[in-house]
Each structure stands twice: as C-alpha cells, then as structure tokens.
Amino acid sequence: MPPPSMSTLPPEFIAEILTELPVKSLVRFLCVSKLWYAMINNPDFIKKHLKRSIEANRERTLIVQDCERLSNQDPCFKKFEDNNRRPPYFYSVRFHDDGRFDRAVRLYQPLRHRRAKATILYYCNGLVCLYNLETEIVIWNPLIRKYKKLPFEPIDIPSGFKKEVSHSIWNSPAMWSEFAFGHDPVNDDYKVVRVSELISWCDREFEVKIYSLRAHSWRRVKHKWPKKESSIASKPAFLNGAVHWLAATHSRRSLEMLVALDLATEKFRMYKTPFKLGHGVSKLELEVLGGALCVCVHRYMEESDSVWVMKEYGLASSWTLLCTITQEAVIYCKPLVFSKNGEKVLIEQDFDKLFWYDVEEETASKVEILGMPDNFRTATCVGSLVLLNGDNVIDVDLEEGDSEDLGWWNYW
Numbered sequence: 377m378p379p380p381s382m383s384t385l386p387p388e389f390i391a392e393i394l395t396e397l398p399v400k401s402l403v404r405f406l407c408v409s410k411l412w413y414a415m416i417n418n419p420d421f422i423k424k425h426l427k428r429s430i431e432a433n434r435e436r437t438l439i440v441q442d443c444e445r446l447s448n449q450d451p452c453f454k455k456f457e458d459n460n461r462r463p464p465y466f467y468s469v470r471f472h473d474d475g476r477f478d479r480a481v482r483l484y485q486p487l488r489h490r491r492a493k494a495t496i497l498y499y500c501n502g503l504v505c506l507y508n509l510e511t512e513i514v515i516w517n518p519l520i521r522k523y524k525k526l527p528f529e530p531i532d533i534p535s536g537f538k539k540e541v542s543h544s545i546w547n548s549p550a551m552w553s554e555f556a557f558g559h560d561p562v563n564d565d566y567k568v569v570r571v572s573e574l575i576s577w578c579d580r581e582f583e584v585k586i587y588s589l590r591a592h593s594w595r596r597v598k599h600k601w602p603k604k605e606s607s608i609a610s611k612p613a614f615l616n617g618a619v620h621w622l623a624a625t626h627s628r629r630s631l632e633m634l635v636a637l638d639l640a641t642e643k644f645r646m647y648k649t650p651f652k653l654g655h656g657v658s659k660l661e662l663e664v665l666g667g668a669l670c671v672c673v674h675r676y677m678e679e680s681d682s683v684w685v686m687k688e689y690g691l692a693s694s695w696t697l698l699c700t701i702t703q704e705a706v707i708y709c710k711p712l713v714f715s716k717n718g719e720k721v722l723i724e725q726d727f728d729k730l731f732w733y734d735v736e737e738e739t740a741s742k743v744e745i746l747g748m749p750d751n752f753r754t755a756t757c758v759g760s761l762v763l764l765n766g767d768n769v770i771d772v773d774l775e776e777g778d779s780e781d782l783g784w785w786n787y788w
Contacts, residue, residue, distance in 0.1 A: 394421070436757070443752055465482050475716075485523075495753070496753055503557075503757075526568060527592070529585060552572070555568060555571075561640070565589055566762070569586050606623040622662050683721070712756055
C-alpha cells in the first residue's frame with residue numbers, strides 16, 4: 377500500500393509539519409494552494425511557528441548594521457558627513473549551533489534616505505525596529521523582507537513649555553525622546569514606546585506614548601514616568617513582556633533604579649540596582665542575555681567590562697557576576713547570545729569585532745566573518761513569520777541599476 381501523500385493528510389497534520397520548517401520554505405509554500413496560503417497566514421499558525429523557533433533557536437541570524445559610513449564621533453547616532461553617500465548597508469549572517477558563521481549577505485531595509493541613516497532601535501521575536509533622524513520608524517522582519525511603517529506622532533507640548541522648546545519635532549536642547557520596542561504577550565501585540573522629556577528653565581515634564589501594531593496607532597500612557605528627577609540613562613532592553621531602562625539623576629552622576637514598563641498593563645515598575653556611576657565606572661549598558669537582564673559595567677581605569685546577570689527577575693539581590701573581560705582600550709562590550717552548550721558568550725566589542733568568551737576558561741577567541749563591514753552594530757533574530765501581511769521591502773539599488781549582489785535572494 378503506497379504511503380499517503382500530503383494531499384490526503386488532514387489539514388491539522390499538515391499544519392503541524394509546516395511549523396517545523398524554516399521561514400524560507402514557508403514563504404515559498406504560500407504558492408502551493410489556497411489551503412496552504414490560508415494555513416500559513418493564520419495568526420495561530422504564525423504564533424506556534426514562532427514559539428518553536430524560539431525554543432529551538434531555529435534560523436539564528438545576526439542582523440548587521442554597517443556603521444563605517446557614519447561620523448567617527450558616534451558611529452551609530454550621527455547623520456552622514458556627506459549627504460551624497462548612500463545609506464549604510466545592512467547584512468544578515470546566519471550562525472550555527474557549533475559556533476560557525478556563514479558569509480555576510482547584504483540586506484535591503486525599508487528606511488533608505490540619503491540624508492538620514494537608519495539605525496537599529498531594538499529587536500524582538502525575529503523583528504527589528506529601525507528609526508532615522510527624519511522621524512521615521514518601521515518594524516521590519518528582515519528574513520521575509522516585510523515591514524510596517526509607523527504613523528507620525530507629534531509630541532504634545534504643555535502650554536508652559538511652548539516658548540522654551542525649539543521647533544525640532546523630536547530632539548532639541550530642551551526636548552528629546554527615547555524609544556523601546558517589545559512584545560505584549562497578553563494581547564499578542566508588538567509595541568513601540570516613546571518617552572519624551574521636556575525641559576524649561578523652571579520645570580521638567582515627561583510624555584509617554586505607545587504605538588500598537590495591532591491597532592496601528594499611538595496613544596498616551598496614563599501612568600506617569602515614575603520619578604520626575606530621573607532620566608533614562610541606557611538603551612532599552614525587552615524581557616518578560618516589559619521594556620526596561622536604567623535611570624539616573626539628570627546630571628547622570630548617580631544611577632538610581634531600573635525602570636520597567638509593562639506592555640500589557642502600561643504601568644511602570646521600579647527595581648533597585650547595585651550599580652553606581654563614578655569611582656572608575658564610566659558606562660553602564662543594559663542588555664538581555666540567555667533570558668535574563670544583564671548589565672555591562674565598563675571601568676575605564678582597569679580597562680575591563682564586567683557582565684552581571686539578574687538570575688531571578690525583579691529580585692535586586694539576585695544580580696550575579698557572570699564574567700569580567702579585560703582587554704586593552706575597550707570602550708564598549710555587548711553580550712549577544714550564549715553558545716549552544718552555555719559555556720561561551722558571543723560579544724560585540726567597540727563596533728568593530730565579535731568574539732566568543734569562554735566564561736570558565738576566561739579566554740576570548742575572535743570571530744572572523746567574510747563580508748562583514750569594518751564597523752557595525754548587531755541585532756539577533758530567529759525565524760519568524762510575524763508581519764507576513766506587511767509591506768514589501770523594495771530593492772532600491774537594483775532599481776537604480778546596482779547589481780552588486782541580490783541581497784535577500786542570496787540569503788536563501
């Protein structure tokens with residue numbers, strides 16, 4: 377008796393098989409039949425596929441932002457010195473359980489202004505949030521070339537501040553905004569948070585707004601910024617349905633707390649931290665490593681970075697030293713992921729190198745990847761079909777006759 381073909385299997389069996397496949401195969405299988413198209417586009421299927429991708433670390437990929445065309449004063453947050461240059465390229469680098477990395481392949485991303493480059497804001501569940509200095513924000517799935525552009529949202533300036541702030545939309549000497557990105561698991565919604573700080577000669581106010589991908593709109597958060605005397609002092613980190621920042625006094629001489637905003641309840645929480653600025657500590661960076669919050673403490677006098685991990689979420693006493701990395705002239709370290717066996721940590725250092733750090737042996741081994749730019753920032757992704765119904769990323773360079781490579785198609 378011949379084995380059953382796919383056409384004779386019940387739809388629920390087919391769906392179960394498809395959830396085990398990589399996104400490149402599933403995108404191709406959209407053309408198999410109307411049944412398969414509807415099945416792969418089903419939100420429950422997309423959610424189940426993502427859950428399995430995260431659990432298995434399937435299709436782990438580095439998304440690399442080329443920073444070499446930017447100002448050397450701050451390679452990731454400055455406009456181009458030469459407006460005629462192209463926007464910086466992005467690349468994808470697939471990496472394997474044994475620590476090997478494939479060649480970097482160029483990607484096309486949706487924000488391609490020549491005057492203002494796109495930069496990585498944050499990343500979550502296979503999505504990367506990008507923004508530029510032209511006040512544009514997108515949520516981008518680089519592995520399936522889909523994105524969603526956020527609507528413009530002005531800052532509501534209180535009447536007493538209007539004469540104090542400049543005409544800038546987002547940032548000025550008296551007004552600036554910080555952003556975060558994450559997933560609301562209660563409502564299965566992806567959200568962008570904007571915290572705007574407004575300063576006058578005698579007062580200071582905060583405005584917090586959230587963009588919902590499900591509603592495709594912004595709204596103001598009713599719960600106020602927890603402490604008016606403190607400002608955001610780190611990049612964001614997403615974990616356990618909340619976005620987090622380190623907060624310090626306005627002079628940034630004293631670190632005060634860890635602030636969390638729950639994306640479901642849209643309420644703030646505060647946690648104590650053992651970390652202090654000063655006394656040789658020049659910089660604190662907040663990250664997520666292995667499903668836990670971590671803080672990188674840079675000590676410029678000792679030329680070292682200490683990586684601390686919050687073993688039990690929300691418990692200040694659970695901060696534990698994971699490792700101390702000592703190298704000459706270290707400015708910046710960002711832990712990305714653990715190796716498959718958990719013995720090593722992949723570290724991005726000073727925007728120009730990657731290395732595996734063995735926690736037990738206290739040794740570092742540099743990672744060499746063909747095709748990598750000289751200076752870069754990285755995000756990590758897993759295979760995800762979220763935004764399958766989004767807009768297509770257009771290969772602008774190919775439209776202009778640049779056939780240097782075929783970007784995403786080479787990725788597959």
